[in-house]
Amino acid sequence: MQLWGGRFAETGDERVADFTRSIGVDQALALDDIQGSIAHVHGLGRAGVLDPAEVDALIAGLEGLRADVAAGRLAWDPALEDVHLNIEAALATRIGPLAGKLHTGRSRNDQVATDMRLWLRRTIDDLDEAILGMERALVGLADRDGGVVMPGTTHLQPAQPVLLAHHLLAYVEMLERDRGRLADTRRRANVSPLGSGALAGAGYPLDREATARELGFDGVTANSIDAVSDRDFVVEFLAAAALGMVHLSRLAEEITWWSNPRFGFVRVADAFSTGSSMMPNKRNPDPAELVRGRAARVTAALSGMLGVLKGLPLGYQRDLQEDKPPLFESAATWGASLLVMAGLIDTLAVDRKRMREAAAEGYTTATAVADALVRRGVAFREAHRIVGSLVAEAERAGIGLDALADQMVVDALRSSDDPAARRLADEEGVGEAVRSSASIDGALAASDVIGGTAPARVREALAAAKARLDRR
């Protein structure tokens, strides 16, 4: 059963059938395809193209198929090219020649566009839940180990002490943006192409808006040529997915290095680790590594889809068939990655002591010291230079900034071009002041702005995140 055999003389080449069939991939659309067909039959009934008895028989047949598909009872026949032909053939088996009226006023072009938008809509809803699950895991860990101090790094070098909860909440921000992008994509995608026909618009007086409402769409596409040529919603989703995977890959990278015994910041649970076939000592954070690797592949799916579309004339071109593998695989990858990373974070053990030790390493309170000098009147650039020289001296001496001798401090201030610094050199207790501003807790508390790592600020941010998650 080739639905278009009427004017063809030769029978097809099996290589060609192999090359062009899509049933192995697009069967994922089966339920969406049936849902769309049911609404289309209702529409044909409303338009008087089908009589009520025909409508009832077709709907009954389609509902039967829906049950079969949901139960995994429908066998896909590779000879029937794609999901649409498989379902129409199964319908014909079930209800006879009346099935031949199903495709009235419809083309596979507007049909598949409808199916994909239905599929995408429910997939986005599932992913939104999965992202929320990941947020809950992060917030949960932030809650459990909220007060732990760790070295905030830039350029992978110790920069300033931050709270682990603060670090984890940065990921929650990213995930919220991911949700925002998904919501925008959903909104733009949620319009009905049904009734656009092959490209010119259906040749029957269909009430497209009524059918759209039945399918839960917010409206109808406004131009039939665009409706069948458009895969913007695939690109937009893949862009959101690629960025979402990149976010997870950044966390995965951190987990991976933090698990190395040199860091020892965290221990991935056995259930999220694997071993080696040869080395009995190994405990590897494989899921995190796979997330990192798969992020590259979702990015590739996005650029591949843009490559498919580039320079494509309007109207359906068969190139568009190549939208499905990247779309389906990327959505599955993102969903599974969210699930696994949430589990990994839920069961992650944090070594508070090692984190705090590391937070003190690398003179991470130097900025706080410079800020303390600024508050005593030294210009920032000069304060930065003075503290830089103190760091260099402390490093040579192998001590921390909080162990500097008074004289070192005084000398550094005295040699400055800034009169304010030189005045400060003469003040009583300046060494002590510098030493005390170099404490981890002091440095933390100093970052007391919205979004800063001061403990009170982080507690507020955490409470807000929990409240938002609880509201759902």
Added chain:
Amino acid sequence: MQLWGGRFAETGDERVADFTRSIGVDQALALDDIQGSIAHVHGLGRAGVLDPAEVDALIAGLEGLRADVAAGRLAWDPALEDVHLNIEAALATRIGPLAGKLHTGRSRNDQVATDMRLWLRRTIDDLDEAILGMERALVGLADRDGGVVMPGTTHLQPAQPVLLAHHLLAYVEMLERDRGRLADTRRRANVSPLGSGALAGAGYPLDREATARELGFDGVTANSIDAVSDRDFVVEFLAAAALGMVHLSRLAEEITWWSNPRFGFVRVADAFSTGSSMMPNKRNPDPAELVRGRAARVTAALSGMLGVLKGLPLGYQRDLQEDKPPLFESAATWGASLLVMAGLIDTLAVDRKRMREAAAEGYTTATAVADALVRRGVAFREAHRIVGSLVAEAERAGIGLDALADQMVVDALRSSDDPAARRLADEEGVGEAVRSSASIDGALAASDVIGGTAPARVREALAAAKARLDRR
């Protein structure tokens, strides 16, 4: 003047300076950088970190620099690494050591994030105007040559007749989605990172929200680590740009082929054509070809940026410097492509006669004929098969469907398994009925649904597009 030289012993390697400097690229941010600095100075004043006289002097200096930059009078010094250090050094030259207080409570990490968001916001506003200009060009052409019929194609083969205006309005739909994506990107990007410091949050009691308001931001970033690590807005913009360029590349592809004399549908104006250095006969639509080629490069910019971010730990990493070339180049490419394509469309000459001739080729009214049979009771699948066999016969005879002999039609219907078709074979005038349903104008008129190509529907859509553009 390296702003961080305090603890470094050796002087830098010139190769390293060459390799790391960004002033050649990030000078595009100069005005945004100064705008951000002015707001930051006001903020330091509000926080009491600077006294009013210091604020006034810094602002005066910065305003002077702003005028210099706007007038192209500031010479960029490659020895000064980046735009931030260049501007701070120029300020020092202008107002002396007080300039050393400008960077109080700020890091280049939150500074550059602020600059880029300001730059992106105004760039998006410019691009939105450019897209509207392109829409106006398309609508203008649709208006001038609105009634021209052309062959709608799928798989690049003639499918059904459509109006040129309908085809052009498909692009307007795409462009409107581009605008929607830009608006979403702008909304998510328009928050202020200023006050996030290097990554922990500024060590001064800055009122981040007041500064954000001064800069026209809708709010502040909620997490300081995220604020300096985040380049989502770059990715999101590049995704919108890549898709926007793909839209233009689809039009460019059509223009290019339609200009080939075998089609001869359109003639690109001399002003938008180039010739050959060797072949005196050539008239080439180069701008369209370049748009097509550059679409691939903007896609590459997007995937490159995702590649930069993939697996990057939080906190600023120098890898992030690689965000600027793809961002700046892609925005410029998109803007210029919109401008040039708008001009090309504005001056495009359409050959109505050739388009209409082509619309009749390839049996484009066959669907309308099948639909006519359906309206007379034949099931769609059977009508499709019957008309397919009529097309094959007409093709063998070298005639159109509207020239079929009555007997051919009767025979085709009579041989059907469908009783309705066989009944039809006996009806008086069935040949005539088939012939008349095979006219171009009849086929056009039949697509009378929302978004369809029926002339009345297209007129409505065109009027709606014009009204929307006029409202702006």
Added chain:
Amino acid sequence: MQLWGGRFAETGDERVADFTRSIGVDQALALDDIQGSIAHVHGLGRAGVLDPAEVDALIAGLEGLRADVAAGRLAWDPALEDVHLNIEAALATRIGPLAGKLHTGRSRNDQVATDMRLWLRRTIDDLDEAILGMERALVGLADRDGGVVMPGTTHLQPAQPVLLAHHLLAYVEMLERDRGRLADTRRRANVSPLGSGALAGAGYPLDREATARELGFDGVTANSIDAVSDRDFVVEFLAAAALGMVHLSRLAEEITWWSNPRFGFVRVADAFSTGSSMMPNKRNPDPAELVRGRAARVTAALSGMLGVLKGLPLGYQRDLQEDKPPLFESAATWGASLLVMAGLIDTLAVDRKRMREAAAEGYTTATAVADALVRRGVAFREAHRIVGSLVAEAERAGIGLDALADQMVVDALRSSDDPAARRLADEEGVGEAVRSSASIDGALAASDVIGGTAPARVREALAAAKARLDRR
């Protein structure tokens, strides 16, 4: 059976097992894995790690498994993670605990690297044959329709007449370069990593070179860390595949447009066409469109793989598991595309008359006319300008260059700044000379250089291609 369970307390999480298993993909390596294991057992025997009876029993077991796999009799157990564990478990079922000695002196890291190189080597050999098949199809068509003239185009506009055979032979050149790249990839890939262990080198006195010889490798990898970290051969193959697919996509694009009735240059056989579910008139060159679309996806596979590797520390990281889907899918896509395009070209019907008509369109002999003026002493730039003005006049008059009036030619020459042109204006018969140089056959014959389209040159090139293909 997890081969690394010794030190793990918790049982795995099913989500993690789902996420990390690769048996669905890497079963493609089964025969290569067994081949490698057989050689490794021989090596362990040579090293005295296994005694002869153990060697014999292991080899017998592995040979049995090889037969089972080849016959499709081995059932893959998803609980057993990957192909290596599946095969080792099947071996244990077959020969008992002795199977536990198979993995002595080997890690999955060097094992999988070996498997992939064996797989790639045989895949390259298959692809080389497929490329030759495609070359034969092109040469066959060039032979059948060798003398047909068509419009050579640049910028998609008519440029100069060329022979169809010449155009087709351009693709043969591309395909030969594809073969060259495959051969280079094969040469660099064909070394044995076996004996590199997990990363430090096997802990047994294995004669790596003897094992490499047994496996048909040209040598051994020189550094064990590199041997397990290296996926250069995957990238190199994917780069060759992406470019090979791009070559096919260029041909596919041409076929697609040439099939449009406006061109009508070729007719794709029914067996390589499909129709429409809605439009009875359609005949679509779907395989060509799919080739074009899939070219984008193979390019994406390449950039995805580079993304996986970017920034990856040495040693096996689980990210590397993501090498298989792009590799396997891209090789399959390329192979199938070559097969289908060869069939399409073999059965392609050429419309000689329409091609020749089109070759005369667009003043394609203008360059030949300019060259004729040059031969009569006019400087090239001036000849180009003069002929350009003649083309413009002929276009206004709606005639060909071979129909220009004598006076037009004389006027154009006389108005030149070039004394040689003005002299020529006075020569007898200059109009006739210009007209005669404007013939298609004359223009063809003029391109009489190596690689040019002069019929004799093309015949030589075709003969050379046939001879090369016959030699194989």
Added chain:
Amino acid sequence: MQLWGGRFAETGDERVADFTRSIGVDQALALDDIQGSIAHVHGLGRAGVLDPAEVDALIAGLEGLRADVAAGRLAWDPALEDVHLNIEAALATRIGPLAGKLHTGRSRNDQVATDMRLWLRRTIDDLDEAILGMERALVGLADRDGGVVMPGTTHLQPAQPVLLAHHLLAYVEMLERDRGRLADTRRRANVSPLGSGALAGAGYPLDREATARELGFDGVTANSIDAVSDRDFVVEFLAAAALGMVHLSRLAEEITWWSNPRFGFVRVADAFSTGSSMMPNKRNPDPAELVRGRAARVTAALSGMLGVLKGLPLGYQRDLQEDKPPLFESAATWGASLLVMAGLIDTLAVDRKRMREAAAEGYTTATAVADALVRRGVAFREAHRIVGSLVAEAERAGIGLDALADQMVVDALRSSDDPAARRLADEEGVGEAVRSSASIDGALAASDVIGGTAPARVREALAAAKARLDRR
């Protein structure tokens, strides 16, 4: 001066000129363009198209221009579109109307293809030198700190001890493959397209092979249409560059993490570090980070170029202009990255003590212990399991494998299903034997295969690398 203005009525649009000009980019080809022109003039002379005096005058003019360009004295005029027109115009200024004969028998299509191949050839030669420089830096460091032991990692977790020299030599292997790919690319690219004309072959009896020899090409392209349509050599180079940058990015990633004080394995010299504008304590390995980020952009350049070519019909299309920015930028990025990374490695300080400490962490000798059990008759899988349980016990006890109590070892062996293991449990001194096999030096020495990390093997490999580099 537009070289193709003859048939154009309107003057160009400035937006179009801006959009299409390439002189800002392709001026990099100036010397290659002149070199090609000189050879072409000689060819025209040999063909009798130019007389000896014309040849001499043109050559003299071109040589003068060559000197000007080399000295930076030629001002590029943006009104003159590209490098070819700029040079021809400059030649006309210098030698008058005779310059109008230079372009006889040549098109910009074969001209630019020639220029790019000449440019690529010399660029590849420069890059080959830069790669060798990088190899020397790695070998130099391996020589200085050859004996240092470090933890070989897989999955970023400690795996087995390896020598630092061994790790560094893995990169030398990668770089040698990079050189191999460049050499293959050079070989395939080094043929002359000159004489192919616009696409049909030049219309003059040019001896293409003689001109090719003069330009140092190994031969001529075999098909004129292919010659002007082909950018395979650009793709092939970009693929080599992308992989080469990925190699450097892997090293950069390691350097970056190894510089973190938690590792403290290496210290990047001040000259290759930068600081922070805000944090006085920072010392950042920026060049390594930039290499990592730029690797993503070179990969993007590759995929962009494949995107430009995908689906492009044969003949020059203006899309091909987009080959230059990715090609030029990627080559420059790779060259600079090699230079800077070589400098960074040359000046890198290694902390031997910390590396060795880390090498003992994570039970890295467990494999050596399992191998020792195998040598005493235990099957590998069982040995792996037993040692895995010993690692778990040692971890619980917080001790190394070399500190296990005899009883622990005996118990683990005795509980095995393997009779050989149980026999071993009864042997005298088995605990001592296990302890001694757990030493770092013993584990190192055990990897005594070609390419293994046994010190003697590494010394051999290092000597071979030095000898190879010395031979050049």
